[in-house]
Amino acid sequence: GFAELLREWESLENEYQNTQETHQLYRQKLEEVSKLQESCVAAITRQRKRLKDMSPSIRKCKQTMTSEEANTMEEIQALIKERPNIFFEMEAFLPKKNGLYLRLVLGNVDITLLSKQSKFAYKDEYETFKLFITVILLLFAFTCQFLVSNRIVDVLFNFLLVWYYATLTIRESILISNGSRIKGWWVFHHYVSAVLSGVMLTWPNGKLYQMFRNQFLAYSFYQNFVHLLQYYYQSGCLYRLRALGERHNMDLTVAGFQSWMWRGLTFLLPFLFFGHFWQLYNGLCLFRMSQLPECTEWQVVMCGSSFLVLFMGNFFTTLTVVYHKFKK
Amino acid sequence: GFAELLREWESLENEYQNTQETHQLYRQKLEEVSKLQESCVAAITRQRKRLKDMSPSIRKCKQTMTSEEANTMEEIQALIKERPNIFFEMEAFLPKKNGLYLRLVLGNVDITLLSKQSKFAYKDEYETFKLFITVILLLFAFTCQFLVSNRIVDVLFNFLLVWYYATLTIRESILISNGSRIKGWWVFHHYVSAVLSGVMLTWPNGKLYQMFRNQFLAYSFYQNFVHLLQYYYQSGCLYRLRALGERHNMDLTVAGFQSWMWRGLTFLLPFLFFGHFWQLYNGLCLFRMSQLPECTEWQVVMCGSSFLVLFMGNFFTTLTVVYHKFKK
Ligand SMILES: CC(C)(COP(=O)(O)OP(=O)(O)OC[C@H]1O[C@@H](n2cnc3c(N)ncnc32)[C@H](O)[C@@H]1OP(=O)(O)O)[C@@H](O)C(=O)NCCC(=O)NCCS
Ligand SMILES: CC(C)(COP(=O)(O)OP(=O)(O)OC[C@H]1O[C@@H](n2cnc3c(N)ncnc32)[C@H](O)[C@@H]1OP(=O)(O)O)[C@@H](O)C(=O)NCCC(=O)NCCS
Numbered sequence: 001g002f003a004e005l006l007r008e009w010e011s012l013e014n015e016y017q018n019t020q021e022t023h024q025l026y027r028q029k030l031e032e033v034s035k036l037q038e039s040c041v042a043a044i045t046r047q048r049k050r051l052k053d054m055s056p057s058i059r060k061c062k063q064t065m066t067s068e069e070a071n072t073m074e075e076i077q078a079l080i081k082e083r084p085n086i087f088f089e090m091e092a093f094l095p096k097k098n099g100l101y102l103r104l105v106l107g108n109v110d111i112t113l114l115s116k117q118s119k120f121a122y123k124d125e126y127e128t129f130k131l132f133i134t135v136i137l138l139l140f141a142f143t144c145q146f147l148v149s150n151r152i153v154d155v156l157f158n159f160l161l162v163w164y165y166a167t168l169t170i171r172e173s174i175l176i177s178n179g180s181r182i183k184g185w186w187v188f189h190h191y192v193s194a195v196l197s198g199v200m201l202t203w204p205n206g207k208l209y210q211m212f213r214n215q216f217l218a219y220s221f222y223q224n225f226v227h228l229l230q231y232y233y234q235s236g237c238l239y240r241l242r243a244l245g246e247r248h249n250m251d252l253t254v255a256g257f258q259s260w261m262w263r264g265l266t267f268l269l270p271f272l273f274f275g276h277f278w279q280l281y282n283g284l285c286l287f288r289m290s291q292l293p294e295c296t297e298w299q300v301v302m303c304g305s306s307f308l309v310l311f312m313g314n315f316f317t318t319l320t321v322v323y324h325k326f327k328k
Numbered sequence: 329g330f331a332e333l334l335r336e337w338e339s340l341e342n343e344y345q346n347t348q349e350t351h352q353l354y355r356q357k358l359e360e361v362s363k364l365q366e367s368c369v370a371a372i373t374r375q376r377k378r379l380k381d382m383s384p385s386i387r388k389c390k391q392t393m394t395s396e397e398a399n400t401m402e403e404i405q406a407l408i409k410e411r412p413n414i415f416f417e418m419e420a421f422l423p424k425k426n427g428l429y430l431r432l433v434l435g436n437v438d439i440t441l442l443s444k445q446s447k448f449a450y451k452d453e454y455e456t457f458k459l460f461i462t463v464i465l466l467l468f469a470f471t472c473q474f475l476v477s478n479r480i481v482d483v484l485f486n487f488l489l490v491w492y493y494a495t496l497t498i499r500e501s502i503l504i505s506n507g508s509r510i511k512g513w514w515v516f517h518h519y520v521s522a523v524l525s526g527v528m529l530t531w532p533n534g535k536l537y538q539m540f541r542n543q544f545l546a547y548s549f550y551q552n553f554v555h556l557l558q559y560y561y562q563s564g565c566l567y568r569l570r571a572l573g574e575r576h577n578m579d580l581t582v583a584g585f586q587s588w589m590w591r592g593l594t595f596l597l598p599f600l601f602f603g604h605f606w607q608l609y610n611g612l613c614l615f616r617m618s619q620l621p622e623c624t625e626w627q628v629v630m631c632g633s634s635f636l637v638l639f640m641g642n643f644f645t646t647l648t649v650v651y652h653k654f655k656k
Pocket of ligand 2: 451503604
């Protein structure tokens with residue numbers, strides 16, 4: 001009845017007032033937080049500058065020091081050397097101005113992930129996303145190769161590729177501004193791949209297109225298969241490193257991880273290098289095709305160059321990564 | 329000398345400790361804020377549910393009430409009616425789960441802008457971005473129309489269009505999840521436009537392409553010209569509404585704004601409608617072309633349908649918007 005409704009309303013109204021108060025408190029704390037953010041950012045910038053100004057004076061002064069003084073200085077210099085890493089980790093929790101690409105695509109929205117868990121969750125999601133699309137691409141390449149030979153389906157396949165690579169560049173930029181150490185080349189490699197797929201999209205159906213089609217589809221199939229292997233290796237790495245409680249700065253106690261990583265890597269590397277040489281082969285084939293008298297399409301040379309760029313970047317970056325891991 | 333360096337180092341070390349403490353305090357407050365966020369979100373969800381459960385009981389109960397009781401109920405119902413708006417505004421400052429599109433493109437990164445100023449700044453940036461690209465597109469369309477007639481330049485133009493529309497859909501999704509009231513159609517319209525430009529990209533150069541090329545470029549030129557007008561109208565609206573201190577819930581004291589808006593709108597509308605009918609005309613031309621015996625390209629029908637969809641959506645949405653503004 002009426003009395004009951006009124007009671008319900010009053011309890012609701014009470015709760016509502018509470019909610020309002022919580023919201024007010026929340027917005028107040030939010031402001032405090034953004035003030036603290038600003039002062040942290042300013043302090044770190046100032047510290048960086050002062051440290052940078054100090055180094056040359058130390059070097060100059062060292063020549064006229066007693067050995068005891070020099071010892072003290074060494075200690076100080078060791079501390080100074082560690083600071084950049086500490087600042088890098090502090091900054092992972094502070095908002096940053098977006099880089100040019102994110103500013104163009106997203107505008108100046110803040111995409112900092114403010115806790116370790118959300119960073120991990122975001123990285124996991126990125127890996128799962130890649131896995132998911134990789135499986136779709138595998139099926140797609142298989143379909144185009146063996147089931148339907150239709151230019152419209154090829155177009156859809158290439159559209160998906162363009163979209164996928166564009167998305168990856170966005171997500172990777174977000175990861176980087178949240179403290180991931182992805183090498184710049186892997187991101188750039190996705191820009192090049194997006195351009196390559198975009199050019200494939202505009203390649204009109206004809207004799208030359210049909211000449212290259214099967215090779216391209218087989219290559220795509222292989223590439224996505226390698227991505228599956230890469231996924232298992234990389235998510236294994238992530239999982240084990242988190243279990244160890246740290247991602248960067250590995251030390252000797254993680255010998256178990258190291259040996260797992262090396263086994264994974266030695267399994268993976270032959271497949272990767274085979275893929276790189278396939279890219280080289282694609283590039284060379286396309287350049288040979290461009291010499292044919294019937295070749296009038298600019299797409300041939302354009303795709304060929306992209307493949308060569310991909311080959312060189314992938315091959316040498318992978319070599320560098322492996323070399324650095326080996327030295328550690 | 330050494331003593332000086334040591335003093336400098338001590339002062340630096342002091343500042344460093346302070347920075348560390350600020351950062352610690354910051355991360356602690358951050359956690360408090362995220363707890364408050366969660367409890368606000370939970371409280372609003374609960375309130376919504378309880379309000380929803382209450383409405384039918386009120387309706388049922390009303391039939392057996394005295395007139396005094398009924399009056400009280402009316403008052404309560406008036407309060408209940410306002411709540412959704414209040415919750416909507418509260419939620420604009422709380423993180424939300426991203427919608428499907430943003431989840432696909434960005435993943436689950438939080439893109440809530442947490443203050444009125446940053447919301448305004450983001451909207452301004454969005455408008456400036458549109459203005460900037462519109463000017464580039466105008467120049468591009470002009471170049472293609474009168475200066476260089478090269479398929480590669482057309483391809484670049486269409487690539488820019490695809491990228492631009494894709495970017496707009498991302499930014500608009502961000503705006504919407506930050507409390508903007510953009511109609512769903514305007515976002516969808518950018519998806520359709522992106523698809524249209526993507527299909528134009530794959531249209532091989534040939535007789536039919538050349539038949540449609542000039543018409544398409546002229547249309548692009550006109551459309552971007554209208555966008556310029558639209559920019560001046562919409563940024564004028566935004567600017568004036570902010571000066572009034574509120575965006576939604578306009579009331580009678582803003583008669584000055586209303587009259588400005590109507591003058592702007594009556595100036596703009598003829599240009600808009602002319603653009604819509606040009607879209608209809610494009611669609612019809614393409615369908616006529618698809619009847620020609622030499623037409624083998626699927627792109628013709630696809631582009632034609634996109635233009636018809638654009639015409640219908642734009643035309644009817646604009647009519648609805650104007651009608652609603654008029655009723656207010
Ligand atoms: C060589 C390779 C296996 C090394 O992987 P790794 O052991 O994870 O390398 P690192 O330790 O240098 O990783 C540093 C960071 O970059 C990320 N990363 C490394 N390679 C990446 C790639 N190709 N794409 C995206 N992210 C990558 C890692 O996840 C890690 O991220 P984090 O800092 O957020 O934890 C890997 O780079 C790779 O697979 N490259 C080959 C890609 C290729 O050639 N593809 C074409 C095949 S046909
Ligand atoms: C009709 C029109 C002028 C009305 O604009 P308006 O007065 O700003 O409309 P509303 O009051 O409904 O705006 C509500 C919100 O949607 C936004 N909005 C309206 N139309 C938009 C559009 N076409 N694109 C993006 N955002 C739009 C407004 O900026 C406002 O945002 P806010 O809530 O963040 O402040 C506008 O919708 C328009 O120009 N549409 C025609 C577009 C078109 O047909 N283009 C093709 C031409 S060839």
